[in-house]
Amino acid sequence: MATERQALERMAQLTEEINRHNYNYYTLDNPVVSDKEYDALYDELVRLETESGVVLPDSPTQRVGGEVLKGFEPHRHRARLWSLDKAQDTDDLLAWRARVDKAVADYNAKNPDTPLPPPSYVVELKFDGLTLNLTYEDGRLVQAATRGNGVIGEAILPQVKTIRSVPLTIPFDGIIEVQGEGIMNLSVLEAYNRTAAEPLKNARNAAAGALRNLNPRTTAERKLNAFFYNVGYADGVSFENHAEMVTFLKENRFRVNPHVRYFERIEDVEAELKLIADRRPSLDYLIDGAVIKLTDMRTREALGYTDKFPRWAVAYKFEAEETTTVLQSVGWEVGRTGKITPVARVEAVELAGVTVQNCTLNNIGDIERKNLKHALGTRVYIRRSNDVIPEILGKADDEPGGEIVFPAECPACGTLLEQRGAHLFCNNKLDCKPQTVGRITHFASRDAMDIDTFSIMTAEQLYNSCEVRDPADLYDLTYESLIGLERFGEKKARKLLEAIDKSKGRELASFLFALGIPNTGKATTRMLADHYGSLDAIMGASAEELQGLPDVGGIVAESIVSFFADAAVQESIRRMREAGVKAEGEQPIEVRTDSVFSGKTVVLTGTLSVLSRDEAAKKLEALGAKVAGSVSKKTDYVIAGESAGSKLTKARDLGVTVIEEEAEFIRLLGE
Structure with a gap:
């Protein structure tokens, strides 16, 4: 008996510890143990559950998904889930603001002793996924449901339990309903589709399909995420304003999107909406707009609802980043490495404010994976993100179309093509x-x-x-x-x-990058230049020697050795040197230690006008700074130029110091 009691006590201890690690990893993005340590704890819990036949209610092992369900049960929400009125442009937004002002003025005229405060606003992202309504009683997740018609939804508790950012237990002991959005991160979708037998067409459908799948194990495979933004029903807690509610959600371990902004003036709301629209392509999840709400809870209660919408909130819709159109034809472009890339011509369609006629298909493996081999003349999903050529995601219907014929010869020079993995290559480097x-x-x-x-x-x-x-x-x-x-x-x-x-005076790292060595980028060529210091030393390095360097694996090492073994490359380099190209390593510089940047980690993002990014990086390194490529909690400064994207967003979310004025940056450099 003592052994069983000890096993249950250990299981409770493991459950608490693993759930805490899940919270740090999936909600706070701040893991505190290694994957190996986490796996050891999880494996021990699985073993104890198997031996005892007992699974605690909040055990993390429930997140892998259980038995296939027979159907969805209806669930009546404790509080109605409302739709939102929509604003398509600034005029609509100002019209909503005018209605709010009038309603507040009318209320205050009738209630002079208890007037409402002047309207202030909170702006949040409008996620494009599936709305979730979670019910907690006495600190435990007891139900999860879709929105449905706002009054009755479908119970999907087993599916929602597979989302690791959803807490199974919370510190609050009352009864609450919490609303959020189930999503699939775009990076997760991309990784999933690389190995999936049937690729998913888009992130929104992937999330909705997973949560409404009768097999929770399928849901678990999708590795969904969730953000929470509202307490719809509360017994035992109340809030004076929106910020208090957000704090309550965070304190109870709910994942809240960091992009929550508060404003006193509608003009500042307009400016924020423009910033969100500009940053939208850099986000790792889909949004289709932003939500503007009044912050004061008493004002929300006083303004109330129409038959469909709360009067105190409005959804500002952005241009669609995803739509459907007809795939008309596929052409084939030859790149500098000989890689053949399919480019689709589609029926012209408006997407995110531009007219789209060309879309990428990546490679022939991408075409086959997305079941597009017989898609000519049919409707397809396309998505535009990161301001690049839009991508075809998959077929929008099941109708067969014309066949996309893969070329056997190079469309530019007629050379027979070679297939390497999912790509086609033209090997005629000299005459193509x-x-x-x-x-x-x-x-x-x-x-x-x-x-x-x-x-x-x-x-x-x-x-x-x-x-x-x-x-x-x-x-x-x-x-x-x-x-x-x-x-x-x-x-x-x-x-x-x-x-x-x-x-001719460019340094060695730039020259190596200019040569276009396969499988090497700027970071690798910079590392080679710093390590060897001379072109001859790099050209004479063996694959075994190169593999001993940081981030150089077998494929990269062989690419470097093979490149410099090519007689045509050797002759080209000889001629350039004879013409006066120096390609020398940079001379060591004395690193200062008295700068504001000394000993700090700095990230450069966006376009600088006075200095190039390379020049800025060199000056920072001369001041003793470490120039990093990505933003993290260890970043001290982010230097943001024009068109800064996701790195700037992440820096703001993490509270990293951002320098956006180039003149100020140059002043701090001491120039």
């Missing part, structure tokens, strides 16, 4: 025009040799008229060879030659 033009354009780009005024049109013109077939050919160009070209006057010709001559 798009590859050559792409390599030369990359070589001249800002982060590479930084040849000012150079563009892909310049590369094509030099290819066609000056027989530029290799980056080394750029250093053989003369004034006479350029002055006769179309759109090349004396000034433009001299400016290009001066920029080419200036590029």
Whole structure:
């Protein structure tokens, strides 16, 4: 008996400890133990449950999903879940504000002794997933339901228990209903689709489909998330304002989205809506707008509801980032590495404020995975994010269409293509025009040799008229060879030659990046330059030696060795050196320790106008700063230029110091 009691006590202890780790990991994004330590605790709990035949009510093992359900039971909510009136533009928003002002004024005229305060606002994100209504009694999650018609929804407790950011128990002992949104993060969707037999079409449908799936194990496989934003029913607690309610949610371990902003003026609300719209593409989850609410709870109660909507809130809708259109045709583009990329032509459609006609399909594996092989002429889902060419997500209907025929030969040079994994490649590196033009354009780009005024049109013109077939050919160009070209006057010709001559002094890291070594980016080439200090040492390094360096695996090491073993590459480098290209490692600099940045971790994001990102990074390193690529709680400063995206958002959410004025940044650099 003592053994059974000890087992139950240990199970309770493990349950509490694992749930605490889940809260730190899934809700706070702040893990405090390693995966190995967590797995050991979890495995011990599973073993004890198996041996005892007992599973505690809040055991984390319930989150893997149970038996297949026979159907959904109806659930009547304790408090109605309301829809929101919509504002499509600023005029609609101001009209809502006018109605609020009038209602408050009318109330105050009738109740002069207890007037309502002037309206103030809270702005939250409007998530695009599935609304959840969770019921807690005496600190335990006893029911979860969909919104349904607002009065009666479908009970989905087994499915919701699989969401690890949903607390199974909370410190509050009364009865409450908490509303939130079940979502699938876009990064999770992408990872899921890479191995899924049937890829999911979009994150919203993926979340809704998982939560309304009768098999909770399927729900668990989707690795859903949730954000919570409202207490709809409360017995034992009340709030004076919205901020108090948000604090209550956080204190009871609910995951609250960090983007909650408070304003006194409607003009500031308008500005915030624009900021959210600009940041929307950088978010890792779908939103279709923002919600504006009055903050004062007494005002909410006084204004009340229409038949459909609360008068004290409005949803501001953004342009759709996802829609359907007809897939008309598929073309094939050749990149600088010889990779063949399918580009879809679709029926023109408005999406996120722009007219879309071209979409990416990534590769032939992507086409097959998304069941698009026979989709020509059918409707497809498309999504625009991160301000790049929109992506086709999948078919919008089950109707068969015309076949997308994969090319056997390079569309540019006719060379037989080779399939490597999910990609097709043209191996004709020397005589395939798009590859050559792409390599030369990359070589001249800002982060590479930084040849000012150079563009892909310049590369094509030099290819066609000056027989530029290799980056080394750029250093053989003369004034006479350029002055006769179309759109090349004396000034433009001299400016290009001066920029080419200036590029000869670029340091080793930039030269390595300019060469376009397969499977290497800026971070790797910088590391190689810092470690070896000379081009000859890098060219002579073995694969085994390279694999001993940070973040260099077998594939990268072999790519570097194979690249420099190529006779054509060796000849190109010889010619460039002969022409005066130095490609030398940077001289060690004396690092200062008296700067505001000394010993600090700094992240650069966005576009700087006075300094390039590389220049800024070098100056920071000279001041003793560590320049990092991502924002975390360990980041001390974020330097944000124009068009800063997700890194700026995360910095604000984490409370990291942000410097947005470039003049202030330069002043702090001591220049």
